[in-house]
Every structure is written in C-alpha cells, then in structure tokens.
Amino acid sequence: MRKTTTVKHREPLIHIAKRDDMAAWQAWLIRLAAILIGFFVMSAVLTALASTSSGKDLSFGDILERLSRSVFGRLFEGKFSQLWKFLQETAVLLCLSLAVTPAFKMKFWNCGAEGQALFGGLAAMFCMINLGGKVPEPVLVPLVILASIIGGAVWGVIPAIFHAYYRTNETLFTLMMNYVATQIVAYYVYANGQGSNVINPVSTGALPVIGGQQYLLNVLIVTLLTVLTYVYLRFSKQGYEVSVVGESQNTARYIGINVKKVIIRTMIISGALCGIAGMLLVAGKDHSINTATVGGQGFTAIMVSWLGQFNPYIIAAMAALVSFLQIGAAGAADAYFLNSAYADVMVGVVVLCLVACEFFIRYTVKFRHSKKGGALA
Amino acid sequence: MAQKAAIELKNITKAFGSVVANKDVCLTVNKGEILSILGENGSGKTTLMNMIAGIYFPDEGQIFIDGEEVVIASPKDAFDYKIGMIHQHFKLVDIFTATENIVLGLEDGKFDLKNAEKQVHDICEKYGFEVDPKKKIYTMSVSEKQTVEIIKVLYRGADILILDEPTAVLTPQETQRLFDVLRRMRDDGKAIIIITHKLHEVLSLSDKVAVLRKGEYVGTVNTAETNEAQLTEMMVGKKVELNIHRSEPKDAVPRLEVHHIDCSNREGVKVLDDVSFIANAGEILGVAGIAGSGQRELLEAIAGLQRLDSGAVLYNNPKTGNMENLTTKTPLQIRELGVRLSFVPEDRLGMGLVGNMDIVDNMMLRSYRRGKSVFLERKGPKDLAEHIIEELEVVTPSASTPVRRLSGGNVQKVLVGREIAASPTVLMAAYPVRGLDINSSYTIYNLLNEQKERGVAVIFVGEDLDVLLELCDRIMVIGSGRITGVVDARTATKEQIGLLMTKTEALTWEGGEDRA
Incomplete structure (x- = not known):
C-alpha cells in the first residue's frame, strides 16, 4: 500500500549531544591534556626529522633536552641570560595580547597590533634620535614613553573613528594600517640610516637598566600592565561599558551608553598598549628600529588573547606557552639543521589541539547502543 | 469512521x-x-x-x-x-x-x-x-x-x-x-x-x-x-487562580502625552503614522495589534531609541508639575531630566539584558553610573539581585549565574524586577509574558497591577486578547503603524478588537476623546 513496509531506516551510529555540566577543573584538565598531546606528538616528529637530517641516532629525550635548553639555557650552571631572553619575548607578546583584549571584548577585531606597536616604536625612536643629548635623560625617558603611547593610540584610533561614524570594516582597516606603518618605518630607516638601511643603536632615551638585568624593567612593566588590565576590565565602569557594548550594542543604547564614544575610547587604550609594546622593543631592547622589529608578534597576540579567553591572567600563561614553543622549537630545529619554519608548525599544531579539545568540553559523543548509558544521569 | x-x-x-x-x-x-x-x-x-x-x-x-x-x-x-x-x-x-x-x-x-x-x-x-x-x-x-x-x-x-x-x-x-x-x-x-x-x-x-x-x-x-x-x-500540576484582579483607576492624571508622531525604519518605510495618545497615571493602557504593526517602534520612540520624523513626546513631571519634552532626547538625557521611565523591551536578551553577564551585573545596567568613583560598586546590585531572586522566586543556582542559562520566565522576572526597582513613573512592557508559564505570567500581571495601584502609568503591549481585556483599563489598537481605535477594556469584546486590528484607516481623532 504505502512505502512503510519497504523503508527500513537504521538509527544513526553516533549522536553528538550538548553538555554544559562540566566543572571548570575538568575542562582545564582536558585543555592541559590537549597541549601535552600536541607537544609530545610534535616532539616525536621532530626527533625523527632531526635523526634523519643530522645522521645521528637521536632519542626523544635528546630533543626534549634541546627544546628546554633553547628556552632556559643552562640554568643549573647559574647562567640566566637565555631565561631572560625568554621572559623578554613573553613580556612583549603578553603586552600585545593585553592590548588587543579590550578591543576584542568589545567585538572590535583589532588586527592592527603589529602596526600600532611599530608606530609606537617609531615615535619612541624619533624622540631618542632627535631629542637625545638636547634634553636631560630623566626628562627624555618619560618623553619617549609618552611618545610611544601617543603614537600607538593615534594608529589605533583612526580605524575606530571610521568604524564608529561610517561603519567601515575594522578588520580590514586595521590590517591595512599595518602596511602603512611598515612603509613609514621603511622610509624612516632609509632616511636615517645614512645609506646602510640600518639605524645604528642609539643609547640616549633608552629605558634604564635596573638590578643589572637589561630586561627586568620590561618584565616588571608588563606585569603591572597585566594587573591593571585585569582591574580595568573587571572592576571599572569603563570596563563594564566595554563588555556591554561587546555583548549587545542594542542593550548599550537601551541603557544610554554612547556606543561611538566607547568604541573610540577603547581603541585609544588598545593602541596605547600596543605603543608601549613597541617602546619596550625599541627603547628597552634593540635601541634601533626596522620593519621587522615587531616580527609578527602582533598577529600571534590575536591568537594568544583568544586562547586566554580575554582574561589577562590566563593570557599571561598562554603567552608564556606560545613563546616557550616558539623559542624552544626554533632552537631545536636550528641545532639539527632543520628549517626554522618547524617552530611555526609546532606552535600551530599545539594551538590546534587546544582549540579542538573545546569540542569535548562542550559536547559528548554517544554511540548507537549505549542507550542505557550515563547520558541521562 | x-x-x-x-x-x-x-x-x-x-x-x-x-x-x-x-x-x-x-x-x-x-x-x-x-x-x-x-x-x-x-x-x-x-x-x-x-x-x-x-x-x-x-x-x-x-x-x-x-x-x-x-x-x-x-x-x-x-x-x-x-x-x-x-x-x-x-x-x-x-x-x-x-x-x-x-x-x-x-x-x-x-x-x-x-x-x-x-x-x-x-x-x-x-x-x-x-x-x-x-x-x-x-x-x-x-x-x-x-x-x-x-x-x-x-x-x-x-x-x-x-x-x-x-x-x-x-x-x-x-x-x-x-x-x-x-x-x-x-x-x-x-x-x-x-x-x-x-x-x-x-x-x-x-x-x-x-x-x-x-x-x-x-x-x-x-x-x-x-x-x-x-x-x-x-x-x-496544581490548581491555579485564573482571574486577574483589576482595580478602578484612582486619580488618573495624564502622565505621558504622545502627539502626532511619525517614524520611519532604516529602509525609509513609514512604521508609525500620526500616532497620538495619552497614558494616564494609575492606569494600564493596553496596546493590541498584529505583531509588527509598529508596537516596538512606538515604545522605542518614547524611550528615546528611535528617531522621530515629526511629532512630540511630552512627560508631565509629578514632582515639579512641569511638562518635559522628551522628543529627540537620548535615553541618558531622559534619565538626567529626572524622568523615571522603565522599559521592558520585547527582545529580553538582545536589549533588556546581557545574556553572558550574571544577574548582579545585569542589575547594574541601570545604575552603574551612580557615584563619582571610576570603579564599579557591586554591593548594591548584589543586594538587589538577591532581593529580586527571593521576592519573585527566580529559579537560579546563584546570583552569579549568567542570565542566558535561566529559563524564559526567570529571565523575564530578572528584567521586570530590575525595571520596577527603579521606582518608575512610566512603565512600558512589550510582550512581557511571551514564552512564560502560567504561574510566571500571573506573577508579571500582578506586578503590573501593583505598579498601577502605586500611580504608575503602565503601557502594556500584549498579544493575548483575553489577557488584555482582563488586565487593562483601556486598550489602544494599532494597525500598520496607525491607531485604529481606543476601547474601554471593561466593555469591549474580542471581535471588536479583532476588527480594529485589521482596519487600515486611522481612527478619526475627535480632539482627545479619551482624556480622562
């Protein structure tokens, strides 16, 4: 009569069901496991590759040792210079990640940290070269810092104004501003490099060395910024407005928040923090500038901010993880004559594992015959 | 068969x-x-x-x-x-x-x-x-x-x-x-x-x-x-009293006057066409109409969220006795004038509340600006949140649960509770019982009635005509952005309102026929 008798459908093999009952510690355990799986798998691959390229029979342990030595150096022999380099890298990456976080919380996709940092660094360099020797050091250093803050803020606020008033796409706008900043720096280097296309390190206006450690001040500044960013986002009225605008512009308007003002103000903050990161690189490390000074960390920062779920403390941990992988894998790859791109591949795979594991935090997978299983419990 | x-x-x-x-x-x-x-x-x-x-x-x-x-x-x-x-x-x-x-x-x-x-x-x-x-x-x-x-x-x-x-x-x-x-x-x-x-x-x-x-x-x-x-x-699961208590309005004085407002949406289509009415203090004014006939725009226009093409919104301030002109004012400016206007919008989680924030932070939406400090004061909102949870029987694990995790009825209680806590003189509510169970619905009706008895001018946009007829004092019918009629809720019938809902020509306005 009808098809009923002939149609035989089988129950699907697996269902995916949502869950929202996982405790926070369980979720973090899963994330930690994901990081370790990614890390060990990529280290094993590195062992095999390095054995082939170097012609030696390397063990897994050799590679792990190489990785950690690249990051921490010979700590047990009392040599800390390698560790300080790691801390410096982490500090700059963290500073950039903190910078994009308020913008991201507002759902303003600031992809211009690279350019904002570079422009802030350029402003610092400009002061160091042009005011060096003309004003006393105790005045010059604050001026350098101020200039970098203003430089970064200007570079950040331009896309914000256009976004607020003309609804331009902030992602494209901030990305494009990166290229403009790079080209301005390229021109500046050309104009000031006396034909060599390199600006010789300038010592005037550089950040002072404290405690005998060149990078100690940088690390302290970023530590302070981490706490300040946390307090700003969590406890200040402005931080609250940022969250409301990010969650729903309709709600923001409904309670009388001036959305345009918040967008512009937040991007000034975001740009200013990027400017400080640029200053840390120029006045706190290189004492010079070139187009690769920020070196792509402005883009890595986007990922770090997301991985840290926009919480400055988790972001700090993620920045340390990412720099550990970057420096460690690059060092190990280098030692065995491998392409340094392996470092990027390793970071990519570990991050991918971390992102993918969210699936197991949010969903459970049930198989066909586990009907009486614990899903209902 | x-x-x-x-x-x-x-x-x-x-x-x-x-x-x-x-x-x-x-x-x-x-x-x-x-x-x-x-x-x-x-x-x-x-x-x-x-x-x-x-x-x-x-x-x-x-x-x-x-x-x-x-x-x-x-x-x-x-x-x-x-x-x-x-x-x-x-x-x-x-x-x-x-x-x-x-x-x-x-x-x-x-x-x-x-x-x-x-x-x-x-x-x-x-x-x-x-x-x-x-x-x-x-x-x-x-x-x-x-x-x-x-x-x-x-x-x-x-x-x-x-x-x-x-x-x-x-x-x-x-x-x-x-x-x-x-x-x-x-x-x-x-x-x-x-x-x-x-x-x-x-x-x-x-x-x-x-x-x-x-x-x-x-x-x-x-x-x-x-x-x-x-x-x-x-x-x-238990016996429910299905009657809404309706008291006679006392000292009904005009509180909010809307004069000939026109309003267009983003595409330039007219959504409100020459709308005029008066909302009295101590009275529930119902707004009936097919969904999307301009109800949302009307409330948003009063709240300062919609740009008007023409017309005026006037507020009769009970404290000073002055007429305040709310036309072209932003929500913040309206509040700064001392106008206590509360608004329960149709889109609860997209406008009235922030879904990812907890109950305490949602309580602050209205009040966070208070005080000169640059930091938030969470003590007051926390007390308010706990008070509302207890008073309105909000089912939630705690006051720090994100509101999007609550059920529809509980979300609405949080929103209405906050709006009423601001002790308003005008309370506008758009579909406040949509998606709510019977018990929660009656809680909301009672809250609206309580506000009315306190002398608040309540504007209630509803979809269930039976409820509108039982709860309101007057019902204004809106069709395609026009007011097609105003009826006395105590004597009108559902059929009468149904006809007005589909009527296209505007009510011939006989010089404020419904002034109390």
Missing part, C-alpha cells in the same frame, strides 16, 4: 545534555481526529513533534505508523511516511508565487506549473482555503503565508499534519477560518496534531487533548469530558 491509529508513540524519551525534554511520552492519534498537545513553554511539545517530523532522533522509544514500527531519521523519512509539519516560522521563498513554493524541491521528473496550479486549486476547493495560487509570497499576509505552508504539505500527500502554534500570529477572525479548514480536513480522514498553549482553542477545536508537563506525559483526555480548570491543573 472506524477508529484506526494513524500514528502511535510509545515511551519516547529525548534528552539534551542533562535536560530531559521528553520522558516516556505515549500518544495515539487516530485517523479523522484532531489531537491538541497542550503544555507550557519548555514542556517539550515542539521537541516531541520534531521527533515525528524527523528533525530530532529519539533516545528511546518506538514510533508506529499504521500499526508498524518505523524509524524516522530525517525529514525525508517523515515525508515518506506522509507526515507533514507546519513550523512556527515559515519556510517560503518571498519572490516566488504560492504554486512555485508549493512544488519547490519536489522531484517527480517533470516541472509542470500549469498542472500544479490546477492541483493547488483543487486542494483549495476541497478544504475551503482562500488563496490565489499565482500570488507572490511577499505580497501576502501572515495568514495567507500559513495557508500556503499547509497546502504545501497537503500537496505532498500528507495524511498526518502537525501544526506548531499556528494561531500565534493570527487575528481572532483568521483563527476561526483556520479552524474551519482543519475541521474539514479531519472529516476527510486526516490525522491532525496541533501544538498550542491557549486553552479556549483546545476546547473549541480538538477531539482529544494530550498534556505535557516539564517533558513528562501527564495524560490524554477527551475534550468533551474536560474543562479549562482541569486542563490547567494537568498542565501546571
């Missing part, structure tokens, strides 16, 4: 994570019978129907069609078993004609619109549908679109029809017409399942009623042997 089961469900269970949406549900629908599925929001009605329609797959249980066990794993399977579902949200292509939409997606080899049109015409004749097969969807009213959806499933040969809340978008007259058609289909031997939470519709239309409560199957009763009180008790 012999009683023969068209579809039978046995012990159907479905869970989403830890939430059990349906537990051990058993149902039987015979051929030539209309079954109503009655239950409050969140009781699992739609989930159950989606399992019959092949959208979800049950965790446990069996489905029988014509006495044989079947597995429905996709909408395609459901179609093979001649099951057709009419969803709450229509799935039609706007620029196609009725017929084109009806044949869309059918794979029967040839594409013969002429023949299809004739068949559509025959179906219309048979069941008494009133629709032009050549009419384009975008020129149709909501009820015509619904008709097209029903014809679509009939054209595909459905013998079992499922309608999900079909009357939610219809006027009383249109509802009547739909019911006539459904009765004719029943007489033709179709099995019809209709999902609803309106009791009087259940009683007038169906042969049997199946009741669900919190995902559990309570039972099936014959409509002829039951009454409203019994059904409510089955639905809620």
